[in-house]
Amino acid sequence: MRKQIAAANWKMNLTLAQGEQLLDEIIAAPHSLSNNQLAVFAVPFPYLTMAQQKLSGKQNVFVAAQNCYSKKSGAYTGEVSVEMLQSIGIQYVVLGHSERREYFNESNHFLAEKVNICLEYNITPIFCCGEPLHIREADTQNEFVGKQLEESLFHLSAGQITKVVIAYEPIWAIGTGKTASNEQAQEMHAFIRQQFAAKYGEAVANEISILYGGSVKANNASAIFAQPDVDGGLVGGASLIANDFTAIINALK
Ligand code: PGA
Numbered sequence: 001m002r003k004q005i006a007a008a009n010w011k012m013n014l015t016l017a018q019g020e021q022l023l024d025e026i027i028a029a030p031h032s033l034s035n036n037q038l039a040v041f042a043v044p045f046p047y048l049t050m051a052q053q054k055l056s057g058k059q060n061v062f063v064a065a066q067n068c069y070s071k072k073s074g075a076y077t078g079e080v081s082v083e084m085l086q087s088i089g090i091q092y093v094v095l096g097h098s099e100r101r102e103y104f105n106e107s108n109h110f111l112a113e114k115v116n117i118c119l120e121y122n123i124t125p126i127f128c129c130g131e132p133l134h135i136r137e138a139d140t141q142n143e144f145v146g147k148q149l150e151e152s153l154f155h156l157s158a159g160q161i162t163k164v165v166i167a168y169e170p171i172w173a174i175g176t177g178k179t180a181s182n183e184q185a186q187e188m189h190a191f192i193r194q195q196f197a198a199k200y201g202e203a204v205a206n207e208i209s210i211l212y213g214g215s216v217k218a219n220n221a222s223a224i225f226a227q228p229d230v231d232g233g234l235v236g237g238a239s240l241i242a243n244d245f246t247a248i249i250n251a252l253k
Helices: 016-028 045-055 082-087 098-103 108-120 133-137 141-153 182-200 221-225 242-250
Strands: 004-009 037-042 061-065 092-095 124-129 165-168 210-213 232-235
Touching: 004 092, 004 210, 004 242, 016 045, 016 242, 037 092, 045 061, 082 108, 092 108, 108 124, 108 141, 124 141, 133 141, 141 182, 165 182, 182 210, 182 221, 221 232, 232 242
Parallel strands: 004 037, 004 232, 037 061, 061 092, 092 124, 124 165, 165 210, 210 232
Antiparallel strands: none
């Protein structure tokens, strides 16, 4: 059975003290995670160790980095390697968030290299894909997202692809308060799963968790997560509010 995942993406927000307080509040709030449910916290690099310590021993709770570099090590000032992340016990990395694609020019091919190095080090990539508004308006979102998957992921083996988590995030719904409708989310998630089924077979496709991202809130999470091909969410704004993110964890199916 594929995992249902509530992933918090703090982005470039919060001081250390605010991050500590947020995690303390979420830990103290009533939530329960069953065997196939996970909560993941993608925090800024300087807070990874703090978050690891606070969440250690918590069942089905993981810390993620928000990025990594594609090379093993060397003269890349300012970058963070997967080996470094592995050495502090990190098991998840968000890759290819639309903000990184847009502001830092991350291409599908560059992301393929990052996916490879994560898998080499046994770190699960949370691979983001999703179309901008003009593509949605032209109704070519399937081609757009299909190309992102093909160019960054389809070189992987069936054994490798089941270690990748997908986050579909329509760019027009990120931080805008505009969520894709439940139907739009389901339609795209089903399309993504079909692409994996066509490439790797149905059984493999059914193992892959596909999260929805883009203005997931406490009051819409259950309805979105209830869609058959939606396996949880990648959550920005609402993950910064303890009560809201707790409600989102509790909305997992
Ligand atoms: P949002 O961000 O929930 O604030 O829309 C989601 C994301 O960018 O991962």
